[in-house]
Amino acid sequence: MATTESAFRARAFRARAKHSSTVWALRLLLLLIVVGAWLYGTGPGEISFLILPPLGEVFSAIGGLVTTQVFWTALGVTVFEMLVAFLLAAVVGVSLGFFLSRTPLRAQASEPLLSWGYMFPVVLLYPLFLLWVGVGIGSKIAYAATAAFFPIAYNTLRGLRSVDEKYLKVGVAFGASRLATDRHIKAGAARPMILSGLRIGVSVVMISVVLAELLGSNAGLGYELQRAASTLRLPDEYGIALLLLVVAVTLQRVLELALRPRRPGQKAPSRATEPAAQLDE
Amino acid sequence: MAVPSVYAGRLGASTRTRRGTSRAEARVWRTAFIVGVVVLWELLARTGVIDERFASKPSSIVMAVPPLLSDPQVLEALGMTLYAVGASFAIGTAGGMLVGVILGLQPMLRTAYFPIVMMLLGTPKSLFLPVIMLFFGLGVESAIVFGSILTFVHVTVNVVAGVDLVEPKHLMVAKAYRASRWKRFRHVILPGASPGLFTAIWHGLRNGFTGVVIAQLFTATAGIGYLVRVYSNNFQTDRALTLILMVSLVLILVGTGWNHVEKRLTSWRPDATQ
Amino acid sequence: MTDLRVEGLQVAYETRPGERLVACQDISLTVASGEFVTIIGPSGCGKSTVLHCMGGLLPPTQGRVLFGGDEVVQPNPHNAAFVFQDYSLFPWKNILENVGMGLTFAGAGKTEIAGKAAEKLDFVGLGEFAHALPRELSGGMQQRVAVARALAMEPRVLLMDEPFGALDEQSRRTLGSDMARILEQTQRSVVLITHSLDEAIFWADRIIVMSARPGTIIEEIEVKAPRPRDLSMMTEPEFQAIRVRLFDLIQLQQAKKAPQPLAGGR
Numbered sequence A: 001m002a003t004t005e006s007a008f009r010a011r012a013f014r015a016r017a018k019h020s021s022t023v024w025a026l027r028l029l030l031l032l033i034v035v036g037a038w039l040y041g042t043g044p045g046e047i048s049f050l051i052l053p054p055l056g057e058v059f060s061a062i063g064g065l066v067t068t069q070v071f072w073t074a075l076g077v078t079v080f081e082m083l084v085a086f087l088l089a090a091v092v093g094v095s096l097g098f099f100l101s102r103t104p105l106r107a108q109a110s111e112p113l114l115s116w117g118y119m120f121p122v123v124l125l126y127p128l129f130l131l132w133v134g135v136g137i138g139s140k141i142a143y144a145a146t147a148a149f150f151p152i153a154y155n156t157l158r159g160l161r162s163v164d165e166k167y168l169k170v171g172v173a174f175g176a177s178r179l180a181t182d183r184h185i186k187a188g189a190a191r192p193m194i195l196s197g198l199r200i201g202v203s204v205v206m207i208s209v210v211l212a213e214l215l216g217s218n219a220g221l222g223y224e225l226q227r228a229a230s231t232l233r234l235p236d237e238y239g240i241a242l243l244l245l246v247v248a249v250t251l252q253r254v255l256e257l258a259l260r261p262r263r264p265g266q267k268a269p270s271r272a273t274e275p276a277a278q279l280d281e
Numbered sequence B: 001m002a003v004p005s006v007y008a009g010r011l012g013a014s015t016r017t018r019r020g021t022s023r024a025e026a027r028v029w030r031t032a033f034i035v036g037v038v039v040l041w042e043l044l045a046r047t048g049v050i051d052e053r054f055a056s057k058p059s060s061i062v063m064a065v066p067p068l069l070s071d072p073q074v075l076e077a078l079g080m081t082l083y084a085v086g087a088s089f090a091i092g093t094a095g096g097m098l099v100g101v102i103l104g105l106q107p108m109l110r111t112a113y114f115p116i117v118m119m120l121l122g123t124p125k126s127l128f129l130p131v132i133m134l135f136f137g138l139g140v141e142s143a144i145v146f147g148s149i150l151t152f153v154h155v156t157v158n159v160v161a162g163v164d165l166v167e168p169k170h171l172m173v174a175k176a177y178r179a180s181r182w183k184r185f186r187h188v189i190l191p192g193a194s195p196g197l198f199t200a201i202w203h204g205l206r207n208g209f210t211g212v213v214i215a216q217l218f219t220a221t222a223g224i225g226y227l228v229r230v231y232s233n234n235f236q237t238d239r240a241l242t243l244i245l246m247v248s249l250v251l252i253l254v255g256t257g258w259n260h261v262e263k264r265l266t267s268w269r270p271d272a273t274q
Numbered sequence C: 001m002t003d004l005r006v007e008g009l010q011v012a013y014e015t016r017p018g019e020r021l022v023a024c025q026d027i028s029l030t031v032a033s034g035e036f037v038t039i040i041g042p043s044g045c046g047k048s049t050v051l052h053c054m055g056g057l058l059p060p061t062q063g064r065v066l067f068g069g070d071e072v073v074q075p076n077p078h079n080a081a082f083v084f085q086d087y088s089l090f091p092w093k094n095i096l097e098n099v100g101m102g103l104t105f106a107g108a109g110k111t112e113i114a115g116k117a118a119e120k121l122d123f124v125g126l127g128e129f130a131h132a133l134p135r136e137l138s139g140g141m142q143q144r145v146a147v148a149r150a151l152a153m154e155p156r157v158l159l160m161d162e163p164f165g166a167l168d169e170q171s172r173r174t175l176g177s178d179m180a181r182i183l184e185q186t187q188r189s190v191v192l193i194t195h196s197l198d199e200a201i202f203w204a205d206r207i208i209v210m211s212a213r214p215g216t217i218i219e220e221i222e223v224k225a226p227r228p229r230d231l232s233m234m235t236e237p238e239f240q241a242i243r244v245r246l247f248d249l250i251q252l253q254q255a256k257k258a259p260q261p262l263a264g265g266r
């Protein structure tokens, strides 16, 4: 795939370099269409204010929200849940991946289990998580960590299993212990795949936490969104949704940057195709 | 003296392992693991270590299958979920394929819009759920809309990834032989991108299902998600788990089958191992 | 003492359940300390297999390998260190870390590792590339790093499997003579596998010629030319005589085995 990818990147890069103004114009166009449709809907389109509030009201709602303590507390709760869930899933997923990769038999026996877990619609279990862990932040963390665990463990195991034998041979020839093999050889060789699993984990955690807060909770941004919706505070509802979008995109960017392969010698799976093949809601 | 193989356990596809049997061996261990978990679960529940009201137990789950499958409410829920998933899949896939191919082939549009789609892929789309409910109500329409959105995003991304698989040198050949636009699409792009398109369909289906179920879990008054919510609230965990496991089994079977076919489809690629 | 002895070695691979493939048999040889031994033979005759056994990477089916009188059952890089054909540097570590890898595995202290690694890297003339990544180096340079990695263990024997296999003819020659100079200075025993007649002679105190599979030793040839050697040696009549002899031996094997199997396998 290397040739295709680089050729493609080159193509995209050229397009970007030559036409960056056009690109921004195109994006602006999309924004204008959305805003225009909104304005039309609330104006001449005569969509009820009980469905779509005027844009101005949404913006003033946002302005109001960001000055309240409630909003920042909710944001704190949500981000906290995300971080804890991600750390849990990452630690357990990566170490289990290493553990399972130790012998070929173990790896072969467990890989399908992980891939099935990956396909399993964990979201259906959320009502049961509520039953088991309660409505507080625990159920959000447990659910999001479970959902993110599978892609992380699966990708770690896949990466470790595909470590080139020639590197392992060096380890054996130079007397590396199992721990040293894990640390200096396997972790290095499998790093792109592990990082890719972690990046997918980031997305899954964010998706899961927000969803869980919407489906049943007593704190967090998702909860505030759900509350605004059920009390028909429409400008707030739209405002929180937009703020949540901003928060999610920002968080994703930050964590993704942190999880980018560092050494230039390492070719990460293409940014475009990586989660495409794997990320599920 | 038997000399221990230093390779054993250290090198993946080791020099001296009996390749033929190890696969079967792995299957045995896997099955043993699953059976072990089920037995342990049953034992813990029976001895009261875990509360059966919360965790149910495997035997109750099995026993719940016949009544569940003869319950008209369940059948109706299955039927309407299937309908909603089918509709989401159709809408989302059609849109995703179209947009995906366009973005894949038009560098400029791609540079402008693909990052937005990618961003959507990783963000919680459920934050649109309350708004969708405002527009489309609590019925099946909302589920279809949300399912379609998820399908659309996933299909688009996978189709673009698929179009990326088309070798530039093959496009060059098409150009050299002055193939028409349609012929180029039909004979070079489509076959080259087919593995990606194939993956796209699976992810479309998978996420159509997830979207529908999420909408049903949220506020709907019918469907599988709704039933799971109700059963859980009423401590009917056996019913909830039975329903979940049945549906998941179907999903996993389809997904595994899909993976197998996909592997075969892409096997001609020397670098398809990723 | 410190010599490496192989006694009646046979290795069989189990390719499929119940199917055995004898890679080499009846291999007996001795590598005296400080001696350069080269092994040559047709592709797939079991050269790598023998070398792996000598270093304890692979257990023999029959026979044994002795290092200074003790049986070798697992690799000990302080006794015998490998230089692999494809270098196998770790692309995720920089050059200095790569050279120090063996010491890291042996649990040496950080400063000791850094010191020794830097010393060996200087020794192979790559001191200034300590912080580069392997991919920034040419094939020949990577080769020297692999040698430095082995030398850092200060092993008594260096086991090299076609160390110039991945290089073109020109670099093989220059790198080969550079390397010969470096290794002559270290006073270590070297076992080197090669496909090239010239290399086999140029390096060797003794050449071991193997037959096609199942590989056995069909001839041992001493090379008495004085050291240090340089490329001019290749024009001397003695060199040419050995070359012709080797050519005949290998040709004979090829003819007997014809058609040659395509895959040599590693």
Ligand SMILES: Nc1ncnc2c1ncn2[C@@H]1O[C@H](COP(=O)(O)OP(=O)(O)OP(=O)(O)O)[C@@H](O)[C@H]1O
Pocket (backbone or CB within 6 Å): B015, B016, C013, C014, C015, C021, C022, C023, C042, C043, C044, C045, C046, C047, C048, C049, C050, C213, C264, C265, C266
């Ligand atoms: N892991 C293995 N499993 C099964 N057979 C093997 C294995 N490794 C090597 N063989 C077989 O053993 C024989 C000897 O292999 P070996 O790699 O030692 O040959 P070689 O002389 O080093 O060849 P080359 O010069 O091509 O490197 C070959 O016929 C090969 O097919």
Ligand SMILES: [Mg+2]
Pocket (backbone or CB within 6 Å): C047, C048, C049, C161, C265, C266
């Ligand atoms: Mg070899």
